Amino acid sequence: MNLRVETQTPQDGVAVVALSGEVDVYTSPRVKQEIVDLLNRGLTRIIVDTTKVEYLDSTGLGVLIGGLKRARERDGDLRLICNNPRILRIFEITGLTKIFDIHSSEAEALEAVR
């Protein structure tokens, strides 16, 4: 398995999902399941940290888009932390920077969801 998923809850109702490794057609179902589980537990403000993501494909993007949609349906939100130029470029060329709030650090993302 080339992906690690670690979740912390630093604030009430807020979950930070840190991904490390490759998010692709093989591993993205784990990310989807984690997001669905968090929403089902009432954690509707989700921050996905992609700082340590080395590879992200369209299935990973699809999972994040789906997560954002589900979170908003529950009056929540899904934000991203991304400071890897390579990963950021994928969001830019697909136009997804217009859909996601993307932060450069966890502190900045947590401040935004307060």
Add this chain to the structure above:
Amino acid sequence: MTTTQPDAVVELCIPARPEYVGVARLAILGVASRMRFSYDEVEDIRLAVGEACTSVLDRAEGQAETEPIRIRCLIHSDRLLVEVRDTIPLPEKAPPAEGEPGLDDFQLGGVLIRILMDEVSSEEERETGAHLVRMLKYVAR
């Protein structure tokens, strides 16, 4: 796309299963890294080939046994042509737009492929029913 003889050909055959797409990406990383591509260009090619394989898996979903995905890298001094071939039937839907046959099937993955590579084409082989995607990347002069 140009048809001159390549300097070298690298072929890879992977099972049409999600856990093997990473193997194709590793192989293409090795091939592209040997050429005069920049780091970003190598990453673009890796992502495009991964997306082409993933689109095959989307069609293979729910099918019990499928033929493998065949990836063929035709290495030229000034360009890399990657062919991704499979025999999984295309979904029944409205005919694709003229000029880019079959590319609509890729959706977001297809958008990425078209942005990341210099030339992309897709065709279905009538005799075999195989589906072939060709992706070309030129080495910057």
